[in-house]
Amino acid sequence: MKKETVSAKYERLRLRHWVMFWVLVAATHALVIAIFSNVDVRTLLPVNVVNDELVVEAKGIYSIEKYLIARRLMYWQVYLHKTVLAAETLLINILRRAREVALQGTSLFATPALHYFLYHTPGGKEKNQKEILAHFLQLDDSDITVSVKAWTTHSDRILSDLCNRLIHRRLYKIVLQHQPFPSDYIEDLKQKAKQHFRLSDDEMPYYVFSGSISNHAYSPQYEKIEILYNNGTLCDVAEASDMLNLQVLSKVVEKHFICYPKELA
Incomplete structure (x- = not known):
């Protein structure tokens, strides 16, 4: 058999992802049509109520299986994709650094809603909680975007560098694996970053850090889905399904990651 080239494999995977995408689009489209054309949605997902709990009738088990997958x-492939994770951790570090700079008394541009959280420390009083909520509700992505763009020229070199990386899409290099990274490997990257960027020990966590992410598609403990059979008995969907991988979806999958600037790669 002829060995598959890298480009051919890429095209095959890209095609598969697009197929899955349009399957989801088609399912959403069908649901919207059903809602706005007065079609009973229960024909798409037959549900019932037993003991004040919402359950799914047995004929709807295939819809539940597709939803969980x-x-x-x-x-x-989207929310926890490594590129999304790299951008998210970079933005978190930007806000952490901005908060640190602000608490040092340094002048820092920010929109009014964001300025409140940079220069104020939340308290436990009820009045303060209402004030925090009022400012929080005024926040949106535009507050973050315009502030980060302004910080690209800030005098704090760590803050300006991190902001430039986000604005110009120079994200962290991120590596994902199932096992924790060896401590000597992490320490080696820290030493390289320290020399390359002339960082102090306090500045190091902004450039080299590790962590973990986890996800489970179905948790019987917190979001149990029960299937109602015609004889009135109930059964958990993971047990009722004849798909072996549906039981696997109820297990927590954890992945470890490490982030560092691409200059160190």
């Missing part, structure tokens, strides 16, 4: 794909 699609949910797993969306988490690992």
Whole structure:
């Protein structure tokens, strides 16, 4: 058999992802049509109520299976994708550094809603909680975007560098694996970053850090889905399904990651 080239493999995987995407789009489209054309949605997902709990009738088990599988794909291929994770951790570090700079008394541009959280320390009083909530509700992505763009020229070199990396899409290099990274490997990267960027020990966590992410598509403990049979008995969907991988979806999958600047790769 002829060995598959890298480009051919890439095209095959890309095609598969697009197929899955349009399957989800088609399912959503069908649901929207059903809602706005006065079609009973229960024909798409037959549900019932037993002991004040919402359950799914047995004929709807295949819809539940597809939903759980699609949910797993969306988490690992979208929400927890390594590029998304790299951008998210970079933005978190930017806000951490901005908060640190602000608490030092340094002048820092920010929109009014974001300025409140940079320069104020939340307290436990009820009045303060209402004030915090009022400012929080005024926050949106535009507050973050315009502030980060302004910080690209800030005098704090760590803050300006991190902001420039986000604005110009120079994200962290991120590596994912199932086992924790060896401590000597992490320490070696820290030493390289320290020399390359001339960092102090306090500045190091902004450039080299590790962590973990976890996800499970279905948790019987917190979001149990029960199937109602015609004889009135109830059964958990993981047990009722004849798909072996549905039981696997109820297990927590944990992955470890390490982030560092691409200059160190």
